[in-house]
């Protein structure tokens with residue numbers, strides 16, 4: 001999975017801004033490279049789980065479509081746990097076509113990882129950060 005550096009920085013910034021609550025949103029790709037973040041409100045206002053605001057989610061889906069972007073991933077933060085899907089994340093990962101980004105703020109340096117979750121089975125996907133200028 002490829003993503004431009006700028007979006008990685010934006011995900012980390014969003015995670016830090018919302019901490020200790022979880023931050024969440026969608027990621028949009030063009031030609032197989034994630035180039036845009038769609039920030040969504042975590043209506044759970046929780047540090048352990050998240051739910052999208054359905055109204056914002058609807059707008060993001062529409063915007064992405066209008067911009068020719070493929071919403072290929074969901075991201076959320078783990079302010080105080082590892083960048084690994086929790087039991088609840090696995091349970092709620094209803095879309096097998098989706099990729100799930102998790103940014104952990106637990107360590108000294110932020111950790112961003114991406115997973116596929118299919119029928120309860122978690123697999124980490126390799127992540128390649130692409131120079132913004134190459135897009």
Ligand SMILES: [Zn+2]
Pocket residue numbers: 048049076077078085086089102
């Ligand atoms: Zn989680």
